[in-house]
Structures are given as C-alpha cells and as structure tokens.
Amino acid sequence: xxxxxxQNARVIDPATKRDAVGELYISDGKFVTAFSAAAKKRAKKIxxxxxxxxxxxxxxxxxxxxxGQTHKETIATGSRAAAAGGFTTVVCMPNTAxxxxxxxxxxxxxxSVRRDAVVRVLPTGCITVGMKGAALxxxxxxxxxxxxxITDDGDCVQSNELMRRACEYAKMFDLPIMDHCQDHSMTVxxxxxxxxxxxxxxxxGWPNAAEDLIVARNAILSEHTGAHIHLQHISSRHSVDIIxxxxxxxxxxxxxxxxxxxxxxxxxxxxxxxxxxxxxxxxTEEDRRAIIAGLRDGTxxxxxxxxxxxxxxxxxxxxxxxPNGILGLETALxxxxxxxxxxxxFKLPFVxxxxxxxxxxxxxxxxxxxxxxxxxxxxxxxxxxxWTYDAKxxxxxxxxxxxxxxxxxxxxxxxxxxxxIVFAQGKIS
Amino acid sequence: xxxxxRHLLTIEELSLAEIGQIHATATAFKKILSRSVKKVxxxxxxxxxxxxxxxxxxxxxxxxxxxxxxxxxxxxLDGASSSTTKGETLRDTAENIRALGADMxxxxxxxxxxxxxxxxxxxIPVINAGDGAxxxxxxxxxxxxxxxxxxxxxxxRKVVILGDILFSRVARSNIHALTKLGAAVTLVGPSTLxxxxxxxxxxxxxxxxxSALADAEVxxxxxxxxxxxxxxxxxxxxEYTSMFGLNKTRASWLNPKAIIMHPGPINRGVEIDSELADxxxxxxxxxxxxxxxxxxxxxxxxxxxxxxxxxPATA
Numbered sequence: 068x069x070x071x072x073x074q075n076a077r078v079i080d081p082a083t084k085r086d087a088v089g090e091l092y093i094s095d096g097k098f099v100t101a102f103s104a105a106a107k108k109r110a111k112k113i114x115x116x117x118x119x120x121x122x123x124x125x126x127x128x129x130x131x132x133x134x135g136q137t138h139k140e141t142i143a144t145g146s147r148a149a150a151a152g153g154f155t156t157v158v159c160m161p162n163t164a165x166x167x168x169x170x171x172x173x174x175x176x177x178x179s180v181r182r183d184a185v186v187r188v189l190p191t192g193c194i195t196v197g198m199k200g201a202a203l204x205x206x207x208x209x210x211x212x213x214x215x216x217i218t219d220d221g222d223c224v225q226s227n228e229l230m231r232r233a234c235e236y237a238k239m240f241d242l243p244i245m246d247h248c249q250d251h252s253m254t255v256x257x258x259x260x261x262x263x264x265x266x267x268x269x270x271x272g273w274p275n276a277a278e279d280l281i282v283a284r285n286a287i288l289s290e291h292t293g294a295h296i297h298l299q300h301i302s303s304r305h306s307v308d309i310i311x312x313x314x315x316x317x318x319x320x321x322x323x324x325x326x327x328x329x330x331x332x333x334x335x336x337x338x339x340x341x342x343x344x345x346x347x348x349x350x351t352e353e354d355r356r357a358i359i360a361g362l363r364d365g366t367x368x369x370x371x372x373x374x375x376x377x378x379x380x381x382x383x384x385x386x387x388x389x390p391n392g393i394l395g396l397e398t399a400l401x402x403x404x405x406x407x408x409x410x411x412x413f414k415l416p417f418v419x420x421x422x423x424x425x426x427x428x429x430x431x432x433x434x435x436x437x438x439x440x441x442x443x444x445x446x447x448x449x450x451x452x453x454w455t456y457d458a459k460x461x462x463x464x465x466x467x468x469x470x471x472x473x474x475x476x477x478x479x480x481x482x483x484x485x486x487x488i489v490f491a492q493g494k495i496s
Numbered sequence: 497x498x499x500x501x502r503h504l505l506t507i508e509e510l511s512l513a514e515i516g517q518i519h520a521t522a523t524a525f526k527k528i529l530s531r532s533v534k535k536v537x538x539x540x541x542x543x544x545x546x547x548x549x550x551x552x553x554x555x556x557x558x559x560x561x562x563x564x565x566x567x568x569x570x571x572x573l574d575g576a577s578s579s580t581t582k583g584e585t586l587r588d589t590a591e592n593i594r595a596l597g598a599d600m601x602x603x604x605x606x607x608x609x610x611x612x613x614x615x616x617x618x619x620i621p622v623i624n625a626g627d628g629a630x631x632x633x634x635x636x637x638x639x640x641x642x643x644x645x646x647x648x649x650x651x652x653r654k655v656v657i658l659g660d661i662l663f664s665r666v667a668r669s670n671i672h673a674l675t676k677l678g679a680a681v682t683l684v685g686p687s688t689l690x691x692x693x694x695x696x697x698x699x700x701x702x703x704x705x706x707s708a709l710a711d712a713e714v715x716x717x718x719x720x721x722x723x724x725x726x727x728x729x730x731x732x733x734x735e736y737t738s739m740f741g742l743n744k745t746r747a748s749w750l751n752p753k754a755i756i757m758h759p760g761p762i763n764r765g766v767e768i769d770s771e772l773a774d775x776x777x778x779x780x781x782x783x784x785x786x787x788x789x790x791x792x793x794x795x796x797x798x799x800x801x802x803x804x805x806x807x808p809a810t811a
Binding site: 255262263265266267268269270271338339380383384385386387388 | 508585586587605606607608609610612613627628629630631662665668691693694696697727
C-alpha cells in the first residue's frame, strides 16, 4: 500500500483541535504522526499548498436507490458523487425497492457496496415492515446484518405507540432511530411550505406545525424511553426551539440540517421549478435563520445532505407531480461554506466539525478524524476556488440540483479513503 | 403602447396598462357579438387547441366560442380522451399538439404552474384557462370587465369576495386584477378557507360578514365545494349557509346599487339564495357573455394582434 506525505496543507482536525499549516503522513491506510527519513524518501509527495486538509466528510443521509431504483442512482454512481464531494463515509436510507426491512436486503446492499463503492457506504434498515408504519421490522436481525441506524425516512411512523416500542426495542441494540418528522394527516397533498408563497402560487402547503408536532413527540419519546432519536433535516424554526429545550433537559436527541435548508427559502419556488421541490420543503427566511442559529449553538448537531437523485424526466413535470428531492453530495461543501463560513462567519474548523467529527460521533463511527492510527479518510479542498457546477457532468447518475449552472466557491481536489486516492484531478481513480 | 405578450399565464404578471388594453380590446369585440354576423376573420387559418385536463363547461365553451368568432379552427381535447390517461407526460402531449400544427394552446389543468411550465418549452402562445388553485386570468379579466361596465372605475371601490378563497384560482386572479385597478378588496369566509396569508397580497381578510358587506359595491361569491366538508374545512354546508350564505337580509347590508357576481357553477341555496342569483342585482349571466369578448381579446392579442387595430379591421 502506498505511503503519502501531504505537505503544506492547512490541516484542520476538529477532533484533535488541530488547525495549522503542516503535514500529514499516510501509511498502511492509516494516519501516522511522522515518517522516518527512509519512509519520506519512498512516500508519494503531495504538495497541498493553499489547500485545506480535513477528515473525509461524513453524510448520514443519502439515497443511493439500490436496489430497485437504479435508473436514478446506484451505489457505484452515488459513492463516486460522494468521493467527488469530499465525502468518505455515507449512510444510505432504506427506502429502496424493495425497502431494506430485512437482513437479506441489507446483505444485498452490502454486497453491492463491497463490489462497487469507492467510499464507505453504511446501510440503515427500516423501523417497520415495508416502511408501512404498522409492525416493527426485525430490528435485531438488521443490526446483526450491519445497519448503523433504523429509519422509515420519508414515511414517518405515525403511531406514537409503535414509535415508543421501536425506541424501547432499538435501544436494546444501541441503534439510533432516525426520523423524518412529518405528521401525515396535516400534509395531505402538500407540495411546499404553507405560507405567503403557497398562497400566492396556489400550491398545497405543509405547515411547520406538521414537523413541530413530531419533533416534540420524538423528544418526549426519547425522554420516556432513553433511546437516541436523530431528527432528520429540520426545516422549521419552532422545531429548533423544541430541540433546544429538550436538549437543555438532557434528552438524547440529535438533529441535522441540510445545505439547502440553510441556503434557500420558499421564495425560490416563484417559477414552480421542481429543482426546489423537496420534503421537508424549503421554508421562510425566519426558519432559515433559526436553523443557522441552531447550528451555531449546537441545537442542531450536523449537516447532512438528503442526497435524493431523480432522473430528468421524473423531475420534468407539473410541480404537483414531480418527486421530492435534490442532489446534495457534490455541492454540500461549497454551499455550506458559502452560508456558514462566508455569510454567517462561522469558523472554518467548526464548519468542518459539523461534517466530520460530529456525524461520526452521532452514529459512533470510527471516522471523522486525522488522529494517529485513524483510517486515512481525507479530503483536500481549495477553500477559495470558484467553479461552475454542471450537474449533468457530475458523478451522480441524476442531475436534479438547484445549483446546476451556478458558480460555487470552494472545490474538493483530492479524496482519500483508507489511504487510497479515490478522487483526484476531477476524476475517480 | 404595443401589446408584446405571447402568453397569458397570470394576472399577477400583467401591468395595469396591459389589463386596460385587454379590456379595451374586449369592448371592441363585444360590439361584434351583438351584430347579426358575429364573426371576424382575425384568426382565420390559425388552429387553437383547447387542452382541458380538468372538467369545465363554461370556460371551455367560452374559449371555443371566442375562437370561432375570430374564425380560428378549434380542437378541444379533454382529460378523459387525452393520452395523459395512458401515462403520457404533459410535455409530450403538448409537444405532440405543437407538432400537429397548433398555433396556440389553451390549458386547463389541476396542477398550479402548469401553463408556465408549458410556456417554457413551447414556441406557441399558451393561455391559462385555470391552473389548480393558482390563477384563472381570463375569469379575473372578465369579472373586472363586468365590474367596470357597471361602476365605471374601480379606484377606491369596495369589492367583497366571499367563499372558498383558499382553493380558488378565481379569487387569486381577481385579487391581482382588482388591486391593480385600485379597488379596496375584502375577502370573507370561514377562517379555514380564508387564511390570513392573503393579506400579503394587498387585501383585507374578514370573517365578519356584516361589517364586510356594509356598503360594498360588488360582492363576488365563490362556489363552496362539498369536499371541503370532509376535509374538515367547515362543519357542514348547512352551517356554511347559516354563517356565510348570501340571502336577502344580508344583501340589504350592501350598497343599494351593488352588483352580485358569481363565476359559476352556482349552488343555489348554499352560497347564494336562488332569488338573489336571479334578481336584478345579479350580473352572473352578463359575466358569461362578457367572457366571450374578453377571451376573444386575449386570443387576438396573444396571436400578435394589436389593440388599436381591432376596430378598423372589424368595422
């Protein structure tokens, strides 16, 4: 296995509080603190002058569509998009076809991952059989098959009793429960945020309250059962408030925000562009600001993309009929930097923390650090490089991104997984 | 000022001057409708396709009639007979219609924004004949045309729109047209069907019928749909009628010269008493007739006609 000597990078590792221009040494797939003179001679030298070197990014929320929806994305294409975006570990959602509600399907996914993936792809399993919200899935078997969490993402468990039992049961296996917080009875036919914009556009609105109710429910059930519930893609300002208060009481909940919810609002829907249609929907400026404040004070723990590929012909429809979701992996870093670093003046190590150490910690993954002995998962990026994002030329099989054709600042140059270069010079290797 | 718009998608995007041009053109066309030969050659040789993917009788017939009065060839296609029931996308349906040689598409669709969507890839004019709960621009134009005929000007005049505003494209188009024309608009109905968000569009929202109707010069009623009852928007049609139905007593609160309007279809005895619908303050059937003149104007202008050339060409 190659050894690498990365020189002159601004090395940022939130886990070890490192932020200085310096060097990184990779040997046998791991970070080491120093090389001998002989090792230095042998090592491949990478001049990273002007680049940031940080732990490979971690995304706990992606949809790779395999098995069953491989016209949208596959583990091969999705993991390449991840590598190009600087991600080295991703967690994929179980709403495949069939859904991942049994050990056999998880095994199938893991086989594909071993064969096709260029980054670490970790599966989740369903909370309920068929993601139908009626009966618990075999959560123990799912755990044994290797899931890192359970979730009915996209189909929030509506029964409070079933959710309570899922919490109690999953806790036995130390499995976090990820929940897409949505009260279905309040969102029938809804395609966007309920408010001034939905009123103007004549589109059916999904009110903040439909998220807030389930966020509150989950805080209560987490407190009641002691289970770790992770609240996915928070979009409502009231939810941020509920989470903040629950955390202050010591409730074991965590939360994520997506780059799109911190960057965009429902004003973007003025032309019914389906590339701004996702679930939960883009909300108002007040909500956007509250989510950013939540990230700032730790109420919201991490950034996650909800990378949700759909083909052009699926998105090219009347707004009501287009599927929810947008790509995220290849734009997450520059979009997050644009908002949190440049607009909101977060410190760079803190922004990186939201995408590395913290998501690793949230799921107990041995990743997200450059510390000695850790797997050499690394992202080298140019903080200030402007580039035009062409979604059609990207690595994902789909191109449904609201950032297609826009200029982004901050570009991933090289991605290492386990000490191997998987992405460099714009190419997957 | 020349007319430059090819599509008519919303009233929200029209300027006051453009609304005036449509109304002026409609006035000229209305004169033709009372002649013995009710036809002009303005759109001879043009093919207009009425693509109605949601049920409609009045609007579809009015567009049909308007196109025929302008000597266009008209083909009407409804949801049940179109390929959309076989899974064809709206884009493919529209591009096929274009390939067949249509010069204009009039679209009625349950999905808000669909006319705008078509206009982005079609090189022929798209006319919105109602898109979901978004807009129904020709209805807003014919309603304000009718109001102007009766009131002369709408500046500062009190107009009440009463009923299911939330799900109404007619309400939205009228709100935009009326506010541009300077009317003082109040929306009235149960709070579940008239959410406060509408105030952002420059209108008042009220749930008190008496104060809202006081001295109003126009009251426009909107149909109450039975489905709203099962979705929990109000308890029952009976309760709706008792709280918000327009009857003789309530009509007496209006300005004595007030006109009563309804875009149809009306539910007699629900949102309006039969007597009032047929009474001498009702202009409901005038609205229907004006709908032809206004739609002639829209078809004519969006086909490249100019407002000032209507009279010489048709005299």
